[in-house]
Amino acid sequence: MEPLSDRQRQMVTFISEYIGEHDRPPTNREIGQAMGIASTGHVDYHLSVLAKKGYIEREANTSRGLRLTAVSEPHPRRRVYHVPVVGRIAAGAPIEAISDPNEAVELGDDFAGEDAYALRVQGTSMIEDLIADGDLVVVQPAETANNGDVVVALLTSDASEHGEATLKRYFRERDRVRLQPANRTMQPIYVQPDRLRIQGKVVALIRQL
Amino acid sequence: MEPLSDRQRQMVTFISEYIGEHDRPPTNREIGQAMGIASTGHVDYHLSVLAKKGYIEREANTSRGLRLTAVSEPHPRRRVYHVPVVGRIAAGAPIEAISDPNEAVELGDDFAGEDAYALRVQGTSMIEDLIADGDLVVVQPAETANNGDVVVALLTSDASEHGEATLKRYFRERDRVRLQPANRTMQPIYVQPDRLRIQGKVVALIRQL
DNA sequence: CAGGGAATAGAACACGCGTTCGCGGGGCCG
DNA sequence: CGGCCCCGCGAACGCGTGTTCTATTCCCTG
Numbered sequence: 001m002e003p004l005s006d007r008q009r010q011m012v013t014f015i016s017e018y019i020g021e022h023d024r025p026p027t028n029r030e031i032g033q034a035m036g037i038a039s040t041g042h043v044d045y046h047l048s049v050l051a052k053k054g055y056i057e058r059e060a061n062t063s064r065g066l067r068l069t070a071v072s073e074p075h076p077r078r079r080v081y082h083v084p085v086v087g088r089i090a091a092g093a094p095i096e097a098i099s100d101p102n103e104a105v106e107l108g109d110d111f112a113g114e115d116a117y118a119l120r121v122q123g124t125s126m127i128e129d130l131i132a133d134g135d136l137v138v139v140q141p142a143e144t145a146n147n148g149d150v151v152v153a154l155l156t157s158d159a160s161e162h163g164e165a166t167l168k169r170y171f172r173e174r175d176r177v178r179l180q181p182a183n184r185t186m187q188p189i190y191v192q193p194d195r196l197r198i199q200g201k202v203v204a205l206i207r208q209l
Numbered sequence: 210m211e212p213l214s215d216r217q218r219q220m221v222t223f224i225s226e227y228i229g230e231h232d233r234p235p236t237n238r239e240i241g242q243a244m245g246i247a248s249t250g251h252v253d254y255h256l257s258v259l260a261k262k263g264y265i266e267r268e269a270n271t272s273r274g275l276r277l278t279a280v281s282e283p284h285p286r287r288r289v290y291h292v293p294v295v296g297r298i299a300a301g302a303p304i305e306a307i308s309d310p311n312e313a314v315e316l317g318d319d320f321a322g323e324d325a326y327a328l329r330v331q332g333t334s335m336i337e338d339l340i341a342d343g344d345l346v347v348v349q350p351a352e353t354a355n356n357g358d359v360v361v362a363l364l365t366s367d368a369s370e371h372g373e374a375t376l377k378r379y380f381r382e383r384d385r386v387r388l389q390p391a392n393r394t395m396q397p398i399y400v401q402p403d404r405l406r407i408q409g410k411v412v413a414l415i416r417q418l
Numbered sequence: 419c420a421g422g423g424a425a426t427a428g429a430a431c432a433c434g435c436g437t438t439c440g441c442g443g444g445g446c447c448g
Numbered sequence: 449c450g451g452c453c454c455c456g457c458g459a460a461c462g463c464g465t466g467t468t469c470t471a472t473t474c475c476c477t478g
Contacts, residue, residue: 214454214455216454216455246455246456246457247457247458248457248458250456250457251455251456251457254455254456255455258454270463270464271464272464272465
């Protein structure tokens with residue numbers, strides 16, 4: 001990114017603070033006053049430079065017609081995703097698509113992506129993988145999985161459209177797929193690949209204590 | 210909150226959307242145009258009503274001088290906290306106060322509070338509580354704890370200032386405190402209450418897979 | 419030293435934009 | 449019927465505000 005002069009950096013800082021305080025961009029005159037610039041024309045000059053260098057965007061003939069671009073944010077403000085809790089999942093039980101709009105979690109981009117969603121785990125089928133009843137799993141939609149991934153899988157028990165969703169570890173074996181629970185008291189499920197649809201991978205786990 | 214007429218609710222909605230799109234409030238004329246109101250005076254009338262009812266705040270004689278109050282936000286925009294990962298913790302080992310500014314997580318207010326911080330767990334001392342090596346625990350600073358809480362405790366082995374930090378379950382017993390690991394191979398620690406300082410409670414657990 | 423880029427002043431112009439005032443029309447209720 | 453509230457129009461006033469132009473000073477560089 002193109003470098004800024006001290007004065008210009010100072011101006012970006014002021015704009016950022018002003019927005020934080022007022023929820024709207026400052027006027028040219030307000031900028032000038034804050035920076036000790038007497039001439040609005042001169043403020044305009046600085047703004048045009050900032051725009052050319054890409055630190056702000058301007059809208060012509062519009063009051064307060066400027067906005068900070070991503071690069072000029074002090075801390076690049078991590079993306080935060082709104083991850084809805086869309087239902088419950090357990091071994092052998094279908095996802096209850098509750099989709100309660102009240103239930104959702106905010107997660108940074110280390111845990112969630114664009115269209116991630118969360119499911120509340122029901123039961124102890126994954127207990128040996130340290131996934132407990134009541135935990136929240138964050139699911140990233142995916143079509144495929146690697147061996148050992150914890151996935152949300154949909155079993156189309158016959159040719160019907162909808163089947164059972166389940167949370168298991170995925171293992172591809174020759175001509176079949178093994179869906180392995182992490183619970184000694186439960187047996188793995190073996191299924192033909194064409195009877196299985198992977199809904200997504202579990203990318204994170206959250207537990208509230 | 211005082212009720213709004215349909216038209217007024219519609220206006221709040223538009224303002225909210227406009228801000229979402231432009232990062233600045235609309236002008237009275239823009240509001241009128243969007244809502245099919247020909248007279249700017251009439252828009253002003255509506256705005257004054259909204260202000261009186263507390264849905265917006267206005268600043269007189271200021272272009273785009275309005276802002277939505279908390280109540281008028283569609284989803285009240287959950288608070289998101291920047292939770293720094295300040296170190297590692299294990300049974301019997303002190304917290305390494307790495308405080309790497311690069312490592313932090315963004316968490317919604319269901320998981321974290323104002324001055325929460327996170328620690329990466331080292332070792333398997335809490336494995337039976339389903340807290341694994343490498344997990345992240347979110348700690349809410351606190352002076353006291355209830356029986357059974359998972360706490361970060363500081364053991365001042367003698368009268369010295371600093372001691373060892375450890376992650377354990379807290380149990381008060383008559384004249385002593387039992388710090389219980391969740392690992393059959395480990396023994397509980399018994400300590401006099403005055404040799405123990407509770408740093409905080411573990412309020413959430415996060416694991417990236 | 420000449421020249422060019424950054425910083426600045428001052429003034430003027432032309433819209434942008436909030437505010438005010440007067441007027442009219444429905445619907446509801448005592 | 450006579451208020452009263454919500455909804456709307458239109459116009460005008462006047463300050464808010466972006467834009468443009470002309471000059472000036474300082475510093476750095478060739």
